[in-house]
Every structure is written in structure tokens, then in C-alpha cells.
Amino acid sequence: MKAKGPFVVAIDQGTTSSRAMIFDAQGGVVSSAQREFEQIFPRSGWVEHRPRDILTSVQVTLTEAMHKAGIEASAVAGIGITNQRETTVVWDRASGEPVYNALVWQSRHSAELCEAMRSEAVDALVRERTGLLLDAYFSATKLKWLFEHVEGVRERAQRGELLFGTIDSWLVWNLTGGRTHVTDVTNASRTLLYDIHRQGWDEDLLALFGVPASMLPQVRGCSEIYGRIEPKYFFGRDVPICGIAGDQQAALFGQACFEPGMAKNTYGTGCFMLMNTGAKAVPSRHGLLTTLAWKLGDEVEYALEGSIFVAGSVVQWLRDGLRLLDRAEQSQASAESVDSTEDVYLVPAFAGLGAPYWRSDVRGAIFGLSRGTSREHLVRAALESMAYQTRDVLAAMEADADIALKELRADGGAIGNDFLAQFQSDMLGVPLLRPRITETTALGAAYLAGLAVGVWDSREQIARLWQQDRRFDPAMEASRRERLYRGWQAAVQATMGFPAS
Ligand SMILES: Nc1ncnc2c1ncn2[C@@H]1O[C@H](COP(=O)(O)OP(=O)(O)O)[C@@H](O)[C@H]1O
Numbered sequence: 001m002k003a004k005g006p007f008v009v010a011i012d013q014g015t016t017s018s019r020a021m022i023f024d025a026q027g028g029v030v031s032s033a034q035r036e037f038e039q040i041f042p043r044s045g046w047v048e049h050r051p052r053d054i055l056t057s058v059q060v061t062l063t064e065a066m067h068k069a070g071i072e073a074s075a076v077a078g079i080g081i082t083n084q085r086e087t088t089v090v091w092d093r094a095s096g097e098p099v100y101n102a103l104v105w106q107s108r109h110s111a112e113l114c115e116a117m118r119s120e121a122v123d124a125l126v127r128e129r130t131g132l133l134l135d136a137y138f139s140a141t142k143l144k145w146l147f148e149h150v151e152g153v154r155e156r157a158q159r160g161e162l163l164f165g166t167i168d169s170w171l172v173w174n175l176t177g178g179r180t181h182v183t184d185v186t187n188a189s190r191t192l193l194y195d196i197h198r199q200g201w202d203e204d205l206l207a208l209f210g211v212p213a214s215m216l217p218q219v220r221g222c223s224e225i226y227g228r229i230e231p232k233y234f235f236g237r238d239v240p241i242c243g244i245a246g247d248q249q250a251a252l253f254g255q256a257c258f259e260p261g262m263a264k265n266t267y268g269t270g271c272f273m274l275m276n277t278g279a280k281a282v283p284s285r286h287g288l289l290t291t292l293a294w295k296l297g298d299e300v301e302y303a304l305e306g307s308i309f310v311a312g313s314v315v316q317w318l319r320d321g322l323r324l325l326d327r328a329e330q331s332q333a334s335a336e337s338v339d340s341t342e343d344v345y346l347v348p349a350f351a352g353l354g355a356p357y358w359r360s361d362v363r364g365a366i367f368g369l370s371r372g373t374s375r376e377h378l379v380r381a382a383l384e385s386m387a388y389q390t391r392d393v394l395a396a397m398e399a400d401a402d403i404a405l406k407e408l409r410a411d412g413g414a415i416g417n418d419f420l421a422q423f424q425s426d427m428l429g430v431p432l433l434r435p436r437i438t439e440t441t442a443l444g445a446a447y448l449a450g451l452a453v454g455v456w457d458s459r460e461q462i463a464r465l466w467q468q469d470r471r472f473d474p475a476m477e478a479s480r481r482e483r484l485y486r487g488w489q490a491a492v493q494a495t496m497g498f499p500a501s
């Protein structure tokens, strides 16, 4: 007999792959399926996705995960969606056809346009209303690029023929058969068009970027029924879609960081540290972002975020670019085979530096090379760079929020690396906790969906489901830690000074 459930499905639409996961009511993984899709690099620094590829990868993984689980569709209580954030899609309201590829969050399409728009008044307006910065990372700059570079898009948008959405909106629109144009507050808070204090699209910002209000989705909470999936996509059942959050906020939720001061760091392609600041939107004076953590019922909570653009991808570069490794996992043994980097530092500013520096013009550098520098030293320096960047962000966070972090919950593919986890704990001087389920992004989306349809009743119940895999306690002497960190800071300063202008 097939298991009765209830089960919850999470769709985790990430930058390089889509994943569908099925969870039971204890928060345990029943099955999962994953598909990569094509990354399109039309020019140096530009990254695009085909919106239809994304949709297909989601539909295929949904079906595969259900087959693997061997459960009835009727046992699924709800579907949650979590997504790569900021990535921008524009499509025709009538035909559903995208007008162009999706412009991906990392892409620098709109970098020049941002420089041309920059002024003290614009910077202040953006920061005050959105908690963000004027940077090509965010959606409104990508929309403006589409208006300026793709023929007819501005005019069609002005005539009300086009819709805009981040990937969550694009998926919900399609999975509900073109009936529902919504997003949630967390995704809205990454567009540069949303007032995070007043909770609404902001007319001044719409005017600044030339965006007609008619193309915007309705903004909703993170845990409610938005619509029902078309039965043809889900074994004949119109299951509710009832959870939406951007992937980093979903991970914060999946890590059960529900109290102000609790923080998580996700070590994937990039690294995103978010600290819950509760009902208070804490403005950053140290290069972080203020963002919405979630909205449950009428309650809104905020987070401080440090966005690091290159983390796990530095290991991919060692593997595919320098061919120093066959597999990412080998980096652990390689780093552990030497006692230190012998003062080699690698600053992986491949696409500039994100938080807290925001320097899109700088590029990566390696310092301290000697005749004795080996492959192992470089691998270790690459892993250490993730930990140093995280310390930069944490220092900014503690200064902004005026608190000292007690522990850091960590997740994402790269934190399976024990060397990195230990070095990170050493470098921060706080315990690092690794949960049993490191797919916390999908788990968070499942929790949000399950809360909306009664699979779980409360956040307290969810917090009790969090389980530790391993705890890493700081073991490095403070004097060594500070000496190493000073070396990193010098390396970053030197990187930012090159080439001399
Ligand atoms: N054992 C490991 N040590 C170091 N880095 C790793 C390890 N395993 C995976 N990675 C890195 O982590 C990233 C994959 O993590 P994942 O959470 O799947 O990323 P994303 O969701 O951003 O695609 C890759 O960049 C990979 O190089």
C-alpha cells in the first residue's frame, strides 16, 4: 500500500539547476530529482537562461521526484516554490511568450546603465526605500536594460501587453495555466522597485526605472494559497501552490532561524549570510543589504544580508579552470595535507566583489607566492577565502545590528567540506552548526507551503524538527586567527588597488 502522507513538494529553482524534493510531515526527505540547464554567456560578464528551459526542468523534476517517491498525488498537501532571486523575465500576457532570455542575477548587462544613473539623490532614494544598492545585481536595472536594448519592449510594456516577474512569478504563471500573476514579499524586496517599509511597489522607483505598474505581479505573503497547479502537470490533481520565498530567505526559514540575532550562511556557487532582525528593518552602514525575511499572515520580518558572489565556484575554477582537482570533494584532503597556506591568499573577485565592498570593477588575485608554493597551498587558500569573506560580512553584520553572533547555522553544497567548516568556525570564533538536511532551501519552501495547509501548525513545531549533523567549535588561538585575518584584509586592499587608476 502507498504511504498516506501528508507530503509536501518543494520546487527549488536555482541558478545552475532545478530540484524537486518531497518531504514528509517530520521534515524528512522522501525523494528528490535534479536537472541542470544551459547557462548562456553571450559576452564576458553576461549570463542568461531560457525561461522555457527553466520551466521544462521544473516540470521534469517534479514528475521524476513523484515517481521516485511512489506516492499518490492525492497525498500531496501543497507545493512550495523557492527560486534564484533577482533573475528577470518579461513575457507576453496573451501568448505567454518571453520577449527575451531571463537576465540572471550575476549578469552585468546593466552595469553601465547603473553608472549612468548614479547620483547622491538616487543612491539615497534606493537605499532608503528598498534597503538595497544601485547595482546590476537587482531586477529593475535588468528591466531597464530590456526596455533600452530589445526592440519594442518598452512600447509593448507601456500598452499593458507585457508582464514582469522573477522566477517564482514565471513558474506560478505557467503552472497555474496563465491565470495567476503573483510574487511574494521576499522576491519583491530584491527588485529595487518595492518599498520594504510601506510594503508596496513604489511610484518614485517605478518612474526612475520607467516601469509601467501594469506589468508588475501582485505581492503576497510567503505562506498562503496563490493558486492551484494545472492537473496536467501533476498527475491529474490540482494541488495548491501555497509557499513562495527567494532561496536565501527559504534557507533562513529551513534553518529555523526564527529569533532575532540567529543567522545562517549558505555555501553554494556564492555565499549568502542572512541574519534575522525580527520586526525591525535594520539599515546597513557597512555595505550589507536590508531585506525582507518573510511575511506570515500579516506579520513581516526582516533580515540583514551579506551577498558574496564567488564561494563554491572558486573550487569549480580549481577543478575546471586550473585542473588542480578532479572532484570538488578532493579539496578537503588536499587542504588538510598542509599545515597552512604559508601566507598565500587567494581573493576570488572573478566578477568583482559583492558585500561589503561592492566593487564590480576589481578582479581576482593571488598573493604571497614563493618557489615552495604547491597545489595544496592554493587549494587551501581557495577554501580559506570563503571563510575570510564570511568573516568580512559577519563583522559588518555585527556592527550594523550591534550584537555578537552566538553560533552560525551553515548549509549548501560546499559546507560538506569538514576542513572548511572547521576553518570557518576558527575564523569567526563561534560554533558552526551543520544540520542533517543541508537542502535547507527546499526544506524552507516545504515548511512555508505546509504551514499554509495545516501540515505544520507553528514555527515552534518546525524549530523542533531541526536536527544537527555536526558542530564545529573554534579551536584556533586568537593570536593566530587575527594574524591570518590581517593578511586577508591586506590582500583585499591590494586587490582593490589594482590596477592603479
Ligand atoms: N566538498 C566540497 N568542498 C568544497 N566545495 C564544494 C564541495 N562540494 C561542492 N562544492 C562546491 O559547492 C558548489 C555546489 O553547491 P550547491 O549548494 O549545489 O550550489 P548552488 O545551489 O549554488 O548551485 C559548487 O560550486 C562546488 O564547487
Ligand SMILES: O=P(O)(O)OC[C@H](O)CO
Pocket: 013, 014, 015, 016, 083, 084, 085, 086, 105, 246, 247, 248, 268, 269, 270
Ligand atoms: O541559485 P543560488 O543558490 O546560487 O542563489 C542565488 C541567489 O538567490 C542570488 O541572489
